[in-house]
Amino acid sequence: MVYIGETSRSLKERAKEHEADNRLRRDKPISQHFNGAGHRVQDMGVSVLSQIRDSSRYYRLIGELEFIKKFETQSPNRLNTKNQLDVLLRETI
Template sequence: MGADTCPTSILNYSQPDLTHIGPALTLQTTDGFVQVTAQVRSATSFSDHDTTQPCHSNLCKTCWITDTEAIITRENTIHQVHGTYSCNSANVVYLIRCRKGCPKAWYIGETVQMLRQRMNEHRSTITRQDCSLPIGEHFSGHGHSASNRRVSILQGGLDDTRQCRVAGQRLIAKFRTHEDGLNQDPGFKSHDL
């Protein structure tokens, strides 16, 4: 993969209308999947290493659900990951999606813990079949399990809980995961502090 080409993202959704993005985006449709290839000029801050990577610890249960996409797309929304993160990264905003392609199974959360610690908590919710929480309800539902999750860090390098919450709120709004996803509320409001 060249330095000027972002990784390809395969989405199991109806065709998004991304034509307004400009000539840097190429769309191909096969068998109901949309393949989005984005060309990024080297003048941007993007590099081939901007992504979430597994930490490769033998004890880590998050490595095998880590999604290494650097470009996250949903309908008409595109988000580019800036920075290199792993299961050990803390002070991050993360995205959980369903590997089975359920279009509304998008959840954005934030944590000051290491990502793998937070994913262990989500896995516990699913194992307990705690349907009072949307992650538990979706991933313990018929035909699903904790192994159907995939996780990406959308933003990192945040300094504290407040920055994580504000960034989380912005990304919940950007991807509309409150209206059309698993987030139960629109997220943290800065005036609530």
């Protein structure tokens, strides 16, 4: 299962947040997946797909949206639940 995400924080910090979500069984897509039958937090892996040096969230959201489409990770059958295009449009208007 693939989840695409963007962050302005360090990858280590963001991965620790996902691990905490799993450990505390928070109501989030990754936590629900890894706390489900046949999965463990130890199964989770992290890979960097792209680094954007610009500090603008706009460019991170564009990149995230492109990867979500490329890897087809949008819900209901995958883990990305937010409509990134709506988020992007709200932030640029």
